[in-house]
Amino acid sequence: MAAATRAEAQAPARADSASLEYEVKAAYLLNFTRYVEWPPSAFPRQDSPLVICVIGPDPFRTILERTVEGKAADGHPIAIQRAALASDTRGCHMAFIASGSQDVRIPQSDQLEGAVLTIGEGRGFARRGGMIGLVIMDATVRFEINLDAVRGAGLQVSSRLLALATRVYSTEAGE
Amino acid sequence: MARFRDRPIRDKVALLIGVASIVGMGFAGLTVIVYDLITFKPRVVRDLDSQAEIIGLNAIPALTFSDPKAASENLATLRSRPEIGFASIRLPSGSLFASYARDSTRARPVAERRAPGYEFRAGHLVLTRALSSDDLVLGYLTLEYDLPSVWARLARYGIMAATVLLALLTAAALLSRTLVRTVSSPLGRLAEASRQIAATRDFRVRVAQDSNDEIGQLTKAFNEMLGALQQSEERLRLALEAAEMRITEAASVDALIEEVHPEDRDLVRRTIGHSLEAGQGFDVEFRTSGGDGVERWAALRGHASGEGKAPQLVGVLQDVTDRRQLELQLIQSQKMEAIGNLAGGIAHDFNNLLTAIIGYVKFVERALPEGSPIRDDVAEIDRAARRAALLTSHLLSYARRQMVMPTAVHMNASVGSIQPMLRRLLSEDIEIVTALDPRVWVTRIDQGQFEQLIVNMAVNARDAMPHGGKLRIRTGNTVLGGEETRRNTDVLPGEYAVLTISDTGAGMTPEIAARVFEPFFTTKPVGQGSGLGLAMCYGIVKQADGHISVESEVGRGSVFTIFLPRLEGSEPKSLHPTEEDVIPPGTETVLFVEDDSTVRDMGMRVLRGAGYEVLEADSGERALAVSRASAGSIHMLVTDVIMPGMSGRELVEILCRERPHLHVLYVSGYTEDVIVRRGILDERTPFLAKPFTPTRLAQTVRQILDGAGRPA
Numbered sequence: 001m002a003a004a005t006r007a008e009a010q011a012p013a014r015a016d017s018a019s020l021e022y023e024v025k026a027a028y029l030l031n032f033t034r035y036v037e038w039p040p041s042a043f044p045r046q047d048s049p050l051v052i053c054v055i056g057p058d059p060f061r062t063i064l065e066r067t068v069e070g071k072a073a074d075g076h077p078i079a080i081q082r083a084a085l086a087s088d089t090r091g092c093h094m095a096f097i098a099s100g101s102q103d104v105r106i107p108q109s110d111q112l113e114g115a116v117l118t119i120g121e122g123r124g125f126a127r128r129g130g131m132i133g134l135v136i137m138d139a140t141v142r143f144e145i146n147l148d149a150v151r152g153a154g155l156q157v158s159s160r161l162l163a164l165a166t167r168v169y170s171t172e173a174g175e
Numbered sequence: 176m177a178r179f180r181d182r183p184i185r186d187k188v189a190l191l192i193g194v195a196s197i198v199g200m201g202f203a204g205l206t207v208i209v210y211d212l213i214t215f216k217p218r219v220v221r222d223l224d225s226q227a228e229i230i231g232l233n234a235i236p237a238l239t240f241s242d243p244k245a246a247s248e249n250l251a252t253l254r255s256r257p258e259i260g261f262a263s264i265r266l267p268s269g270s271l272f273a274s275y276a277r278d279s280t281r282a283r284p285v286a287e288r289r290a291p292g293y294e295f296r297a298g299h300l301v302l303t304r305a306l307s308s309d310d311l312v313l314g315y316l317t318l319e320y321d322l323p324s325v326w327a328r329l330a331r332y333g334i335m336a337a338t339v340l341l342a343l344l345t346a347a348a349l350l351s352r353t354l355v356r357t358v359s360s361p362l363g364r365l366a367e368a369s370r371q372i373a374a375t376r377d378f379r380v381r382v383a384q385d386s387n388d389e390i391g392q393l394t395k396a397f398n399e400m401l402g403a404l405q406q407s408e409e410r411l412r413l414a415l416e417a418a419e420m421r422i423t424e425a426a427s428v429d430a431l432i433e434e435v436h437p438e439d440r441d442l443v444r445r446t447i448g449h450s451l452e453a454g455q456g457f458d459v460e461f462r463t464s465g466g467d468g469v470e471r472w473a474a475l476r477g478h479a480s481g482e483g484k485a486p487q488l489v490g491v492l493q494d495v496t497d498r499r500q501l502e503l504q505l506i507q508s509q510k511m512e513a514i515g516n517l518a519g520g521i522a523h524d525f526n527n528l529l530t531a532i533i534g535y536v537k538f539v540e541r542a543l544p545e546g547s548p549i550r551d552d553v554a555e556i557d558r559a560a561r562r563a564a565l566l567t568s569h570l571l572s573y574a575r576r577q578m579v580m581p582t583a584v585h586m587n588a589s590v591g592s593i594q595p596m597l598r599r600l601l602s603e604d605i606e607i608v609t610a611l612d613p614r615v616w617v618t619r620i621d622q623g624q625f626e627q628l629i630v631n632m633a634v635n636a637r638d639a640m641p642h643g644g645k646l647r648i649r650t651g652n653t654v655l656g657g658e659e660t661r662r663n664t665d666v667l668p669g670e671y672a673v674l675t676i677s678d679t680g681a682g683m684t685p686e687i688a689a690r691v692f693e694p695f696f697t698t699k700p701v702g703q704g705s706g707l708g709l710a711m712c713y714g715i716v717k718q719a720d721g722h723i724s725v726e727s728e729v730g731r732g733s734v735f736t737i738f739l740p741r742l743e744g745s746e747p748k749s750l751h752p753t754e755e756d757v758i759p760p761g762t763e764t765v766l767f768v769e770d771d772s773t774v775r776d777m778g779m780r781v782l783r784g785a786g787y788e789v790l791e792a793d794s795g796e797r798a799l800a801v802s803r804a805s806a807g808s809i810h811m812l813v814t815d816v817i818m819p820g821m822s823g824r825e826l827v828e829i830l831c832r833e834r835p836h837l838h839v840l841y842v843s844g845y846t847e848d849v850i851v852r853r854g855i856l857d858e859r860t861p862f863l864a865k866p867f868t869p870t871r872l873a874q875t876v877r878q879i880l881d882g883a884g885r886p887a
Contacts, residue, residue: 024241031239034308140241160236164245 022060024141025134026067029096029119032132033073035161038093039154042115049079053092053116058082089116096120097130106130109152117155126169131155135166142166184362185355192347200343204336208329215328219300220293223320226256227304231316234264235306238272238313246273253277253318260299261285261319267312281319288317298322361390365397378405418493423475425488436462436470443475447488450479460495472499522567523817526844526865527771529567532560534777537869564866567844581621581719583742586650586674587611593626597633597646604643605636612651616672618739620719628715631708632676632735639680639733649675655738666722671738683727691725712737758870759877763810764788768798768826769842770818774865778813778842781869782876795821802830809834811880816843838879842867 029052043050050073054060068078081092086107089095092114097106099121107118108129118131125133126144131153133144147170150157162168179187230249237246246264253259253275260281263274269289276282286294286301293302300320306313323331361382368382378401384394415421425431428447435443439461450457460474477490536557543550590611597607629648636646651673655666683691692713712735716723720740727733758781765787769775775791782789790805792798795818802809812830816823827839844865861879863872 028240034239035236142242143240158236160233161240164236164240164242 022063026064035158037156038115050076050093051079052094053081055083055086055097059098092116109149115154184359185351188354189351196343223302227318231306243273250275260321263317265315420491420493423492436464447479471496523844525567527774529564529866531773531777533866534869581619583617584620586615593629601637606645608647610649615650616741618672619742624715628712631712636678639678644679647677670741674737677734679732682729682731688727758785758873760786765811766790766809768792768814785873795826811838813840816841
């Protein structure tokens with residue numbers, strides 16, 4: 001059984017190795033499925049797969065497949081799709097938009113079809129309408145959350161996840 | 176310290192409650208401590224485990240996203256559990272992910288555990304819990320709990336126990352106070368009431384009953400007992416009061432002696448001395464040394480007990496002054512009675528002798544020729560004999576042995592005849608005023624007694640007016656109807672002649688007026704009045720079927736009113752013969768019964784001289800024999816009243832049955848009260864008092880035979 005989500009995987013991430021960084025990020029993607037709740041309509045059947053879409057050039061190569069292999073999210077098997085455009089997120093539950101994507105436009109929650117959790121890289125992602133933005137702080141992968149965007153897509157995010165976010169964008173919180 | 180059972184109930188209760196509390200507390204406390212000690216460790220482990228679960232739940236996301244800062248913040252919430260000294264989260268590799276130390280003394284862990292479970296080490300409980308997500312162990316949470324020392328725990332129990340004990344003792348004190356209010360105080364009141372009653376003998380005391388429990392019942396029973404005692408005491412008091420007695424107690428003979436008249440002290444001392452020696456009760460009467468100068472007599476009946484010179488005396492003391500006075504009066508009246516008997520006896524014999532003397536003197540006088548010088552001598556004997564007769568009459572009067580012989584009496588005449596005598600009787604400063612109604616009815620009473628009545632009333636009035644005044648005598652008529660007689664059951668309705676005698680003297684109180692007719696009742700000093708004067712008046716009036724009443728007002732005087740029934744019909748014929756010195760003749764047969772031979776001989780000689788056939792007998796029995804032996808008719812019986820054997824009355828009763836047409840004449844020089852009281856003789860019974868003259872005898876016999884007197 002792989003230990004992809006172990007926090008100790010961070011230590012090699014600090015070695016500034018790209019592959020290590022994306023191993024952590026892959027684990028994060030899997031972990032986010034445990035703290036985010038999709039509306040029941042997002043899954044046609046009980047055993048419908050939770051689809052993770054990677055938009056643009058794929059930085060994970062095979063890492064993501066290895067990470068989610070044999071894993072399930074609340075009973076749903078996890079499937080991975082790849083797409084070229086951010087607008088093409090039909091059938092996705094989670095969309096990772098790599099920072100090297102051609103499409104610089106960040107998909108807003110009201111432009112998405114269905115409940116799709118958008119995850120991007122860099123500080124501007126969450127601030128500019130993305131839902132979870134992965135950032136590197138002190139050589140560690142952290143994340144920011146745009147709560148308005150998450151809620152706008154009809155998703156629920158756990159308070160425990162919010163507590164771990166380095167920054168939460170929310171009109172309610174006044175940020 | 177007093178013994179427990181002698182202590183007040185309040186203390187006992189407080190003590191008992193205190194002891195019970197302490198013992199109960201001891202057991203309860205011990206149980207709690209033992210239970211606590213036994214269950215302490217498992218409880219601490221459970222407690223710490225649940226704490227670890229909560230901390231762990233929040234630590235998992237931090238581990239998941241590799242956020243030691245968040246994990247440390249999470250651990251920092253253990254500040255609210257000061258007994259947890261150290262906590263740490265380690266990664267499965269053993270490296271420290273986050274830690275917490277309560278203070279600098281616990282900066283380091285006491286044990287480094289790598290597996291879930293717990294252990295007690297050096298006063299600490301170290302508990303490790305695996306933090307896992309989806310069966311994947313993310314790390315280990317270790318909590319170190321600083322166990323309190325046993326002494327610290329015991330001290331905590333001690334404080335608790337002391338607090339509870341204090342509360343219990345306060346409760347015990349409060350309870351005992353309540354008990355004092357509900358038990359001790361009522362009992363105290365009962366005891367106080369008992370003491371008070373013992374001291375004052377006042378059984379009217381009652382104890383307030385303010386509950387219905389046992390003590391309330393006791394109080395109620397106590398009060399009921401007091402009620403019964405009070406009633407009993409009251410009965411005894413009333414009984415003693417009715418008997419005019421009082422219970423007396425004296426600590427010594429000397430204490431009693433002080434109340435005794437000096438002259439009687441020796442007697443009392445001797446009596447009590449004998450009583451002590453004999454061991455019996457004593458009964459002594461003595462005069463008291465009352466300070467008011469009035470001599471009172473007391474009777475003391477009691478018991479002396481005790482040794483030596485200070486015997487205890489308990490007895491019943493009775494004022495017997497009245498009884499003593501009554502005894503004196505009784506002695507006086509017995510003396511009077513004895514003198515009366517003596518005087519009456521002498522008078523009786525004298526009358527017989529005087530009858531003979533007067534009779535024979537008459538014979539001598541008749542036998543003497545006119546002008547005989549002896550006639551004067553004989554007349555002198557006759558006068559002397561008559562004076563002697565008057566003397567016996569006075570003697571009888573004094574002894575109140577006079578024959579009661581009611582006759583028709585005209586009040587005005589009696590008052591008129593007695594008035595000169597009243598004038599002599601009353602002092603000069605008393606004015607006699609008479610108002611006599613000429614139409615006053617004739618009444619029926621013994622003439623002598625009626626006059627005696629007036630005299631007695633006058634004497635009474637005189638004594639009421641020592642400084643002079645007015646004595647009013649008034650006569651009149653009245654008709655008493657139903658109204659007056661209903662108020663006085665003694666009086667019958669009818670026509671009455673009324674004699675009113677009033678004075679302007681001192682008067683009487685209603686109390687005295689009510690008793691004024693009682694025998695021996697007198698307000699006069701001893702020796703100055705017999706107490707019989709008004710009683711005699713009462714008797715005289717009652718004997719005449721009349722009524723006497725008195726109205727009096729202190730300072731204004733008294734009014735005595737005498738009602739005598741009107742005598743119906745005309746004035747009866749007088750039996751008194753005219754003093755004509757003529758002996759009327761007769762031829763009838765007369766039986767003369769007389770035990771005194773001189774009187775009998777004289778009488779026979781008179782009657783035979785007048786021409787009567789005379790049979791004689793010296794007793795009632797002999798007279799019966801003579802009558803039965805006589806074949807011819809006997810027209811008249813002349814008999815003495817008092818004779819040895821059969822009395823005159825008995826003889827008359829028998830003879831009148833045998834000879835229905837017999838005329839009867841009683842002769843007597845002496846009459847017994849018994850005869851008068853039995854009413855043998857009334858105005859219809861012909862009676863001749865000794866001494867009588869031959870003429871008087873002959874005339875009376877003739878009148879009766881001629882029909883002036885009816886047959887007996």
